[in-house]
Amino acid sequence: MNKFKVLLVTIIVLLSTPLLSGVTCAFHEGGEGYCEGCHTILGSPENQDWSTDESSDGPSTTLILKGSDPSSTCLRCHAESGADHSVLSNDGSRFTPGGDFYWLQKTFSWTVEGLSYLSRGDSHGHNIVALDYGLNPDERLSQAPGGSYPSAALGCTSCHDPHAKTNGNVGNPVTTSVPSSYGEEPSTGTPPGTFRLLGGVGYAGGQLRSGVTFRSPAPIAEASPFGWAETDSNHTAYGSGMSEWCANCHGGFLSSRMGGAAAKHPAGNGAKIPAEISNNYNSYEGTGHVGGGQASAYLALVPFEVDATSTSLLDPSSSSGTGAAGNANVMCLTCHRAHASAFPNVGRWDFKATFMADSHPKAGDGGASGSDVLHSYYGRDMISEFGKSQRQLCSKCHRKD
Ligand code: HEC
Ligand code: HEC
Ligand code: HEC
Ligand code: HEC
Numbered sequence: 001m002n003k004f005k006v007l008l009v010t011i012i013v014l015l016s017t018p019l020l021s022g023v024t025c026a027f028h029e030g031g032e033g034y035c036e037g038c039h040t041i042l043g044s045p046e047n048q049d050w051s052t053d054e055s056s057d058g059p060s061t062t063l064i065l066k067g068s069d070p071s072s073t074c075l076r077c078h079a080e081s082g083a084d085h086s087v088l089s090n091d092g093s094r095f096t097p098g099g100d101f102y103w104l105q106k107t108f109s110w111t112v113e114g115l116s117y118l119s120r121g122d123s124h125g126h127n128i129v130a131l132d133y134g135l136n137p138d139e140r141l142s143q144a145p146g147g148s149y150p151s152a153a154l155g156c157t158s159c160h161d162p163h164a165k166t167n168g169n170v171g172n173p174v175t176t177s178v179p180s181s182y183g184e185e186p187s188t189g190t191p192p193g194t195f196r197l198l199g200g201v202g203y204a205g206g207q208l209r210s211g212v213t214f215r216s217p218a219p220i221a222e223a224s225p226f227g228w229a230e231t232d233s234n235h236t237a238y239g240s241g242m243s244e245w246c247a248n249c250h251g252g253f254l255s256s257r258m259g260g261a262a263a264k265h266p267a268g269n270g271a272k273i274p275a276e277i278s279n280n281y282n283s284y285e286g287t288g289h290v291g292g293g294q295a296s297a298y299l300a301l302v303p304f305e306v307d308a309t310s311t312s313l314l315d316p317s318s319s320s321g322t323g324a325a326g327n328a329n330v331m332c333l334t335c336h337r338a339h340a341s342a343f344p345n346v347g348r349w350d351f352k353a354t355f356m357a358d359s360h361p362k363a364g365d366g367g368a369s370g371s372d373v374l375h376s377y378y379g380r381d382m383i384s385e386f387g388k389s390q391r392q393l394c395s396k397c398h399r400k401d
């Protein structure tokens with residue numbers, strides 16, 4: 001079914017882009033015919049200046065964005081109801097690895113013994129500015145903690161390079177690239193694109209020109225093109241460099257051993273998981289349940305990097321040796337999501353709950369609606385899967401229960 005959908009999208013895109021030559025399928029592969037997906041082109045076609053080079057002078061054509069701002073432009077397709085590639089739903093049902101921006105609009109409130117508590121929408125993710133979708137900058141944080149990227153400039157193109165011009169591993173701009181998560185081999189002479197079109201070395205972080213220039217390349221990771229919902233057996237396979245990439249904006253959070261003053265936990269290519277901790281990861285099945293083995297140990301709620309520098313070594317379906325081993329390391333996404341989650345600090349789980357069963361959103365919370373509780377853990381019923389006394393998922397690595 002998913003395969004069929006992707007194929008269908010591909011066919012539609014191909015049919016609607018007669019200018020496309022040579023390059024294979026899918027929307028974001030850098031052919032000129034795709035410009036109209038995001039831009040309206042004003043001016044006479046014969047005088048078109050297709051250059052995306054800002055320094056090129058006097059184009060007789062104007063390219064304007066189809067949405068009010070970059071993120072609203074992306075969401076014209078990426079908020080499409082039910083679409084695999086949607087990252088904004090109206091019920092938190094997008095279980096993509098990055099997460100559903102829906103949670104930014106959900107604030108939960110509850111009281112315990114007369115005291116009121118809040119889990120603010122703002123704290124649930126990267127507050128992308130998308131006016132057409134009612135999404136505004138973070139009200140609490142004016143800039144990236146541990147860095148200087150301004151919240152007012154934050155949008156999809158802060159992180160994703162819409163023109164795929166920065167290469168993953170070298171600083172040189174490229175003109176055509178194949179996003180590596182499609183699992184396709186680029187044709188000879190074409191540099192491989194970056195994972196999920198993420199900005200590489202030299203990327204300036206989007207239209208609003210934040211003054212930040214990326215110093216670390218896009219991470220090495222791979223996702224299956226089929227079935228975008230994250231599960232323990234179909235998930236992004238993280239190779240290396242994710243934390244270093246996040247540190248393009250959050251330098252202070254990189255492993256304290258690498259000088260990050262704000263770091264709360266070791267994270268980065270150098271934050272290796274020692275054998276004792278991998279053994280915990282592999283045997284831990286939940287509070288009070290140990291005895292699992294490496295082959296079935298992978299928990300998508302607590303991922304790690306496997307120290308791969310090439311996507312050919314990655315396996316998004318976890319079909320072999322899935323637990324932690326060898327040189328695996330902790331990274332930012334071990335605990336956080338990249339887009340948004342149902343929890344404060346963009347946690348993959350609720351960092352504030354002693355027992356996972358007491359995570360918020362919880363049934364009865366102010367602001368919690370429909371399937372929020374179920375969707376908060378990607379459709380997993382935490383109580384039936386792990387029991388009522390399951391503690392923080394830190395225990396997957398640090399056995400305390
Ligand atoms: C996936 C959406 C998308 C596609 C496809 C796309 N653009 Fe853009 N483009 C943008 C966005 C968003 C901006 C605003 C700058 C930013 O936020 O990075 C932009 C900005 C530009 C600019 C202004 C300079 C700059 O880089 O900021 C030019 C020129 C441009 N695009 C040309 C093109 C051409 C030519 C094509 C087709 C080859 C194209 N774009 C395809 C989204 C897209
Ligand atoms: C015209 C519709 C359309 C627009 C506009 C659009 N996208 Fe997409 N995007 C798609 C489709 C369809 C897919 C899934 C098929 C594919 O991978 O191309 C996709 C896939 C992606 C992916 C995953 C690609 C991968 O490597 O796995 C990313 C990241 C992405 N889009 C980001 C953006 C960003 C950022 C913008 C705005 C600058 C944007 N898109 C605008 C249609 C669109
Ligand atoms: C282009 C710059 C940029 C990149 C790259 C970036 N962030 Fe952020 N991040 C920000 C900004 C700006 C804020 C503050 C505004 C907000 O929270 O919406 C922020 C906030 C956060 C927060 C706090 C959210 C809250 O409200 O409590 C976390 C956690 C976070 N980022 C994690 C990450 C992780 C993990 C990565 C890598 C996958 C990452 N960031 C990559 C710019 C960035
Ligand atoms: C703070 C950086 C950041 C921002 C802002 C951001 N993304 Fe992403 N995005 C990522 C990262 C990192 C991944 C890979 C997540 C993973 O595999 O764990 C990703 C993954 C994706 C994917 C693949 C599906 C998924 O969720 O894993 C799509 C599609 C996508 N982003 C589109 C968008 C769109 C559209 C926007 C704006 C509405 C956006 N992104 C804003 C960093 C960002």
Ligand code: HEC
Nearest residue numbers: 145243246250253254264265267330331332334335345351
């Ligand atoms: C082992 C889990 C873990 C890892 C790994 C981790 N974090 Fe966190 N992070 C947390 C927890 C827990 C909090 C909330 C802590 C608190 O409230 O004191 C947090 C808070 C944050 C905040 C919000 C701080 C604020 O002042 O609002 C940011 C930003 C952040 N982390 C970024 C990162 C980045 C970037 C990385 C990777 C370089 C990273 N984290 C790695 C667990 C982790």
Ligand code: HEC
Nearest residue numbers: 266271272273274277302304330334335393394396397398
């Ligand atoms: C994927 C495995 C993993 C997870 C999940 C994890 N940790 Fe860790 N943690 C590590 C590793 C690896 C180290 C470094 C230990 C070493 O080198 O001996 C570490 C170190 C620590 C330290 C010592 C700090 C330091 O600078 O050495 C503390 C405290 C800690 N973790 C707390 C937590 C908390 C709290 C959580 C949950 C929010 C958590 N950890 C989740 C793997 C993990």
